[in-house]
Amino acid sequence: MIVRNEHHRDFREKAETFGALLDALASPHDRLWPANNWPPMRFDRPLGIGATGGAGPIRYFVESYSPGRSIVFRFTGPQGFDGTHSFIVEPLSAGTRLTHLLTMKTSGSASFSWPLIFRPLHDALVEEALDRAATAVGEPLAAPPWSSYVRLLRAIVRRRGRQRRIAGFTSMDVQQSREKLITILQFAYSGELAAGLAYAGHWRSVSDPAERARIHAIEDEEWHHRALVGGMLRELGAAPDPKRERRATMIGRTLGAFCHVATWFPPMYGAGKLESRNIREYEAAAGFARDSANEQFIDCLLTMAEVEWEHEAYFRARVESHWLSRIVKVWPAPPPKEEIRRTFGSAAPTAPH
Numbered sequence: 001m002i003v004r005n006e007h008h009r010d011f012r013e014k015a016e017t018f019g020a021l022l023d024a025l026a027s028p029h030d031r032l033w034p035a036n037n038w039p040p041m042r043f044d045r046p047l048g049i050g051a052t053g054g055a056g057p058i059r060y061f062v063e064s065y066s067p068g069r070s071i072v073f074r075f076t077g078p079q080g081f082d083g084t085h086s087f088i089v090e091p092l093s094a095g096t097r098l099t100h101l102l103t104m105k106t107s108g109s110a111s112f113s114w115p116l117i118f119r120p121l122h123d124a125l126v127e128e129a130l131d132r133a134a135t136a137v138g139e140p141l142a143a144p145p146w147s148s149y150v151r152l153l154r155a156i157v158r159r160r161g162r163q164r165r166i167a168g169f170t171s172m173d174v175q176q177s178r179e180k181l182i183t184i185l186q187f188a189y190s191g192e193l194a195a196g197l198a199y200a201g202h203w204r205s206v207s208d209p210a211e212r213a214r215i216h217a218i219e220d221e222e223w224h225h226r227a228l229v230g231g232m233l234r235e236l237g238a239a240p241d242p243k244r245e246r247r248a249t250m251i252g253r254t255l256g257a258f259c260h261v262a263t264w265f266p267p268m269y270g271a272g273k274l275e276s277r278n279i280r281e282y283e284a285a286a287g288f289a290r291d292s293a294n295e296q297f298i299d300c301l302l303t304m305a306e307v308e309w310e311h312e313a314y315f316r317a318r319v320e321s322h323w324l325s326r327i328v329k330v331w332p333a334p335p336p337k338e339e340i341r342r343t344f345g346s347a348a349p350t351a352p353h
């Protein structure tokens with residue numbers, strides 16, 4: 001099926017203003033894409049030729065970009081979407097025309113899913129984008145209200161979790177996952193601070209050179225994790241939670257000092273138990289990253305889960321080498337390390353590309 005879908009609106013405002021809106025697409029200052037109601041548009045790097053990403057289940061990369069004038073995205077998914085969509089800023093004799101143009105050839109199931117599912121949602125989304133442009137320049141809104149069919153589609157999609165490739169179109173899922181991602185990253189960011197401070201005391205408190213070296217290396221890895229998580233929070237336009245930071249500082253310093261007065265066993269046991277929680281925390285964060293269309297974080301989050309798995313394994317082995325572990329029940333062992341990516345892969349939505 002050959003598809004040509006055009007939405008445009010004429011404004012009184014000059015073209016430069018719309019050019020600036022276009023250039024800020026997918027950035028923290030984006031005022032064009034209606035991410036309040038729809039999956040956010042995200043790319044793996046700043047807007048420019050080759051930037052790869054998309055919005056929810058619709059995947060594309062920047063094929064051509066003329067700053068302030070036009071940008072063309074070429075689809076890479078869903079399967080059967082062969083073509084492009086673009087934003088075009090066109091100066092008129094008195095004002096500007098802002099156009100969104102989608103041209104493609106569909107094949108296979110896309111020839112049904114486009115007219116039945118994607119087009120109604122797409123049309124509603126693009127009209128809202130044009131309304132966002134109108135809001136930015138103080139001109140009247142003109143998007144029609146959502147039709148009952150669009151509302152129905154959104155309701156169905158929300159209920160049917162298994163159809164995640166479409167579910168990306170429901171803002172509720174994406175928005176809620178994004179909020180959960182930010183919360184869990186804030187939690188992890190402060191958790192790494194507490195861990196870093198605690199291990200700084202821990203490795204200095206042990207006398208065995210091999211243990212000192214390993215725990216020192218673990219401390220360094222926690223600081224590295226903290227830097228990575230901090231970068232993700234910044235990219236999401238979020239910040240660490242100051243209350244959690246204060247608490248983590250207190251806990252970390254107390255634990256670090258405690259290691260010097262405690263015997264060998266309790267700090268090893270406490271560390272291992274905490275590490276097992278960290279594995280699950282990063283796995284959960286990777287799930288929220290996927291569900292909030294922040295796929296660029298997934299690999300890093302799963303790698304951090306794997307590193308936490310190694311930390312847990314180390315402390316577990318140390319604890320189990322001690323006679324006290326025959327009296328004190330050791331926390332449940334996590335599944336094998338390979339399971340982290342395997343279970344994540346099987347829980348992932350069917351990728352449309």
Ligand SMILES: [Fe+2]
Binds near residue numbers: 225
């Ligand atoms: Fe860590």
Ligand SMILES: [Fe+2]
Binds near residue numbers: 275311
């Ligand atoms: Fe750790």
